Amino acid sequence: MKKNNRRGFQLNEKQLGYAMVLPSLLLVIAVVLWPVAQSFYNSLFDYRLNDPTRSQLMLGSTIDLERYVDNHFYIEGQLETLGSADEELAATATAIQEEIEGYHAELIQDEEMRQKVEKIDEMLASYTPVRDNELKYADLENDFAADYREALTNAQEELDAAAEQAPNEEVASTITQTADLLGATSANILESNFIGLANYGKYLKDSRMWGALGNTAFFTLVTVALELMIGLAVALLINRAFKGRGLVRASVLIPWAIPTAVAAMMWGFLYDGQSGIVAHYMETFNLIPGSSWLLSTADGGMFSIILADVWKTTPYMALLLLAGLQTIPGSLYEASNVDGANKWQQFWGITLPLLKSSVLVALLFRTLDAFRVFDLIYVLTGGGPANATESISVYAYKTLFAQQNFGEGSVLSVIVFLCVALISFIFVKLIGSDLFAGRTK
Amino acid sequence: MNKKAGIGFYVFLVAFVFLVMFPFIWVFLTSIKPVGEIFSSFRWFTTSPTLDSYDAALTNRPLLRYMLNSFVVSGLTTLLSIAFASLTAYAVTRLPIKGKGLILGLVLAASMFPQIAIISPIFNLVTDLGLRNSYLGLVIPYITISLPLAIWILATFFKKIPFELEESAKLDGASPFQTFRKIIFPLAAPGVFTTGILVFIAAWNEYLFALTINSDDMWRTVPVGISMYQSQYSVPWGDISAATVIVTIPIVILVLFFQRRIVSGLTSGSMKE
Numbered sequence: 001m002k003k004n005n006r007r008g009f010q011l012n013e014k015q016l017g018y019a020m021v022l023p024s025l026l027l028v029i030a031v032v033l034w035p036v037a038q039s040f041y042n043s044l045f046d047y048r049l050n051d052p053t054r055s056q057l058m059l060g061s062t063i064d065l066e067r068y069v070d071n072h073f074y075i076e077g078q079l080e081t082l083g084s085a086d087e088e089l090a091a092t093a094t095a096i097q098e099e100i101e102g103y104h105a106e107l108i109q110d111e112e113m114r115q116k117v118e119k120i121d122e123m124l125a126s127y128t129p130v131r132d133n134e135l136k137y138a139d140l141e142n143d144f145a146a147d148y149r150e151a152l153t154n155a156q157e158e159l160d161a162a163a164e165q166a167p168n169e170e171v172a173s174t175i176t177q178t179a180d181l182l183g184a185t186s187a188n189i190l191e192s193n194f195i196g197l198a199n200y201g202k203y204l205k206d207s208r209m210w211g212a213l214g215n216t217a218f219f220t221l222v223t224v225a226l227e228l229m230i231g232l233a234v235a236l237l238i239n240r241a242f243k244g245r246g247l248v249r250a251s252v253l254i255p256w257a258i259p260t261a262v263a264a265m266m267w268g269f270l271y272d273g274q275s276g277i278v279a280h281y282m283e284t285f286n287l288i289p290g291s292s293w294l295l296s297t298a299d300g301g302m303f304s305i306i307l308a309d310v311w312k313t314t315p316y317m318a319l320l321l322l323a324g325l326q327t328i329p330g331s332l333y334e335a336s337n338v339d340g341a342n343k344w345q346q347f348w349g350i351t352l353p354l355l356k357s358s359v360l361v362a363l364l365f366r367t368l369d370a371f372r373v374f375d376l377i378y379v380l381t382g383g384g385p386a387n388a389t390e391s392i393s394v395y396a397y398k399t400l401f402a403q404q405n406f407g408e409g410s411v412l413s414v415i416v417f418l419c420v421a422l423i424s425f426i427f428v429k430l431i432g433s434d435l436f437a438g439r440t441k
Numbered sequence: 442m443n444k445k446a447g448i449g450f451y452v453f454l455v456a457f458v459f460l461v462m463f464p465f466i467w468v469f470l471t472s473i474k475p476v477g478e479i480f481s482s483f484r485w486f487t488t489s490p491t492l493d494s495y496d497a498a499l500t501n502r503p504l505l506r507y508m509l510n511s512f513v514v515s516g517l518t519t520l521l522s523i524a525f526a527s528l529t530a531y532a533v534t535r536l537p538i539k540g541k542g543l544i545l546g547l548v549l550a551a552s553m554f555p556q557i558a559i560i561s562p563i564f565n566l567v568t569d570l571g572l573r574n575s576y577l578g579l580v581i582p583y584i585t586i587s588l589p590l591a592i593w594i595l596a597t598f599f600k601k602i603p604f605e606l607e608e609s610a611k612l613d614g615a616s617p618f619q620t621f622r623k624i625i626f627p628l629a630a631p632g633v634f635t636t637g638i639l640v641f642i643a644a645w646n647e648y649l650f651a652l653t654i655n656s657d658d659m660w661r662t663v664p665v666g667i668s669m670y671q672s673q674y675s676v677p678w679g680d681i682s683a684a685t686v687i688v689t690i691p692i693v694i695l696v697l698f699f700q701r702r703i704v705s706g707l708t709s710g711s712m713k714e
Contacts, residue, residue: 016618017536021533023528024528024529025544031584032559036558238454248458249701250696251458253696254461254462254696257642257695257703258688259646259664259667259688261646262664265670265671265681266464266465266682267464269471270464275480277483320708379668396557397557397649406561413557413558413561420555424550
């Protein structure tokens, strides 16, 4: 057994403490902080996964070596074919060939570039796709890139013009083929897609973005307010001794515990215009204009989403508030009874002030959850009809993954992030240091 | 305030529980109806109950496979995050380190981050690692949700254990890590278990990451799999209600067995003592 004096022991405890915190901190940094920073960085680019000329983040000019080497391989042969097909064009073809070779030689003057080109050449010869982006893309000097690209497009235009005067169809098609090849090669030399805050400017003027933000804010305000009021009422009512508490508690927990997507599917069935029971009863009791109103109109869609969310989350809210109520000592109510206070005065004078911090913390978590709403809306209405129920998260998801537009989608993600940060900041100011009470010394 | 519960109170209670449970009741009743009846009438009880919808739900889509996927992913996520979180929560609540407030603040902030703000870099990362359509591909992003949650709840449980225990362990010559492993962790076991249940449910319910990262049908989790039952042209409500009943059963069992724990975990996570 090691002998420890008190000082040494303290030091060890500290080191152990930091060692114990470190893995989690690194994980949080790796999977939360870094991605948020990366999202912000992505939002500064015109970055689209489905467009090969913009599928990378490029601060300067870049060359897509895989495609370039492949295209370049055919240029010489193609130009020779062209020269022998049309004698008038032979001189032009040679001139173009020389010019391209000049640029190509300049490109591979750089030792590293030459090695990359050779490596890719080998891989292409064996039909191996280049997956390593470090190898596939290389930075170019902006001036050189512009010159090379211009030379290629000029040559393409020259040939296109020549194609119109070609003696016959066959020669014309050879010329066009060559021109297209040169055009394709010029498209492999990529311009920077860094556009700074231009994406933000676009979205600040985008009515769909403001619509989505408005829907999200409306949804958040209404659901959280309803959940708080109903939850508080239920908590006050069941804050007493009664038989079957366990059963009530379990039944209240089930809506909270099932996946939101499953709840959304269930409600989708209940709301269905043809066979939905909720839609049917509401129509029978004249609560709604028609059974299809719920999912096929803008107001109905919003109402449906809010009702489903209130159903799923109010029980949870009631549980949290009930636990808060149970920490209020009964003696306070007894004393105020002696003083002749009525129930209403007791509620405002004792219950609410003492429940304040529980309510604020519950509100903070609920508000943030509601503001991030995605699955409920995505599964229940898909954001429709006509984007009337689209939340900002749903809009961001569609831009990111349906349109594969990671630049613009990231702008929307960053907007969600900033809103959430603002909401948290306001709540944390309101709650103050109470949030950490009971966790740190 | 222990008021006596009267008849009116029980009537209210029954009505409340009925309202909360109504969607489940209706979906269950639908799941045992013959398909024709679902679309033709609003009668509550069918005269000819059948399990056809269950059969269809299990054969039309790999529902059991979805459940297996969800189970493995949520289980792995729970184990990993509890392992990391218990160390951190212990250090933050019981060891003399600096910057506790900062660490907890960071953890809380991380739990508030909207998933949509991190999904595209995470998607690129998982794609680059070749982990799309795998269990690990979901466990990594799930850490973002589960680790802060676990640290936050575990911290309250560790805090409740009397500090005298550590003092006496010190006097007996136990090293700080021995104190954690042999004394505090076993004492906190109920709290750790509770946290585990909450983390498991959170991972089980996750939708956005599962939808984008595991797009192959064999790797889908329950929430995503269920939402894929509806196609563009028809909505097979019979299949959907049967599938909903099947995937809800494990949750109902979990809740019935552990309701006390779940409530204590939920309230400790969002309330000061």
